[in-house]
Amino acid sequence: MTTVAEFKIRYRQILDPSGTTVAPLPRFAQDSEEVLRLYRAMTLVRVFDAKSVNLQRTGQLGTYPSSLGHEAAHVGIGAALRPEDVLAPVYREFGTQLWRGVTMTEILTYWGGDETGNDFAVPRHDFAWCVPIATQTLHAAGAAMAFKILKQPRCALAYIGDGGTSEGAFYEAINLAGARTLPVVFVIVNNGWAISVPVAQQTAAQTLAQKAVAAGIPGLQVDGNDVFAVREAVAEALETARRGGGPTLIEALTYRLSDHTTADDASRYRPGEEVKQAWALEPLIRIREFLLKSAVWDAAKEQALLEECTRQVDAAVNAYQAKAKPSTDAMFDHLFAVLPAHLHEQRRIARKYGSKHSGH
Secondary structure, three states: OOOOOOOOOEEEOOEOOOOOEOOOOOHHHHOHHHHHHHHHHHHHHHHHHHHHHHHHHOOOOOOOOOOOOOHHHHHHHHHHOOOOOEEEOOOOOHHHHHHHOOOHHHHHHHHOOOHHHHOOOOOOOOOOOOOOOOHHHHHHHHHHHHHHHOOOOOOEEEEEEOHHHHOHHHHHHHHHHHHOOOOEEEEEEEOOEEOOEEHHHHOOOOOOHHHHHHHOOOEEEEEOOOHHHHHHHHHHHHHHHHOOOOOEEEEEEOOOOOOOOOOOOHHHOOOHHHHHHHHOOOHHHHHHHHHHHOOOOOHHHHHHHHHHHHHHHHHHHHHHHHOOOOOHHHHOOOOOOOOOHHHHHHHHHHHHHHHHHOOO
């Protein structure tokens, strides 16, 4: 018997959980101002996330998907993308979106039940949040195909969760991207749980990165709690795609420190000890420790940052709460040139019950 092919999945980490460097620092990480920019962005999204959960718990926001624990993956990817690139998110990548110019008020508007929150002022060309699982990977592959046909030096990047990699749309997207050598990067944020289903029940594969093998594209794994490793790996993959080298699949290993959404109770299915251990590895600790060891950060600066982030978040919340709420008719606008009879009836019912809450 002859071996016709062999594959390896490499793992990348630059900062260990204590904030110690275990690999050479990328050039951007040697610039203290750039590292501080990353840390400030990660802190802002965490403060925003906590406020959003509180808004939902007090009836001021709809069901909300927390990004707690994903800050390094999201901000690292945002920093690696160029403004002209296209992002195809899932529904919790707020760190990437804030870095790219989406506002906190827009995020709150959408999760408050108003679809106009998806109409980003900046960046206009990024895709809206995608609640259906894995279809965003096809959107990214399609955009990348357009860039290649038009000979534009742009890339698409699609997020997907660990559970989403079991969907057929994911395999279709990476297969098309590999077959057509498309300028697209797929990032699996492996947080261990697809709602209540652990990765071990999703697949027998040793890694999710190795799913790239079936598509004939490179696959690698990174420490998703290490913002340096994420940014470096994604930047390299984007550069490869931009120069015609085709797609890459990156698996970022992290942990969802929160419930899946505010409609979930993760304590029903996750061991408490597992969550406790994950908190010791969370991403803000290691970059903060790195900054402290570099003597460019201290407790006073930390307190000032938290206060500034709180002011920014409060201002965004005030702007969100001051916005006029859409009528229930908005759900039926722009669906058909002539609204069918059954939707006329649904609109009538929505108006009836919506009027009871118009003052809230």
